[in-house]
Amino acid sequence: MPYKSNSSLPDSVTNVLPKHAQDIYREAFNHAWDQYEDKSERRGDESREETAHKVAWAAVKHGYQKGDDDRWHPKK
Numbered sequence: 001m002p003y004k005s006n007s008s009l010p011d012s013v014t015n016v017l018p019k020h021a022q023d024i025y026r027e028a029f030n031h032a033w034d035q036y037e038d039k040s041e042r043r044g045d046e047s048r049e050e051t052a053h054k055v056a057w058a059a060v061k062h063g064y065q066k067g068d069d070d071r072w073h074p075k076k
Helices: 019-035 048-064
Strands: 062-065 072-074
Touching: 019 048, 048 062
Parallel strands: none
Antiparallel strands: 062 072
8 A cells, every 4th residue: 555645644654754754754665565565575474564664664764863752853
């Protein structure tokens, strides 16, 4: 279930990530969704969706960090 726009992302993403980080999340999720279609490409018993969400969060963490306010901010 790839995301066509940031507005279709889960609330747990849109409520904490700034727009640019949402773009990163959406693009990484969609890419991982395609890449890990085959179960043999995934670790353990993780679903395709679980894997894509993990990849997306990892991509966000490359350029953003969670602040004391529970929101994500660009790394300095």
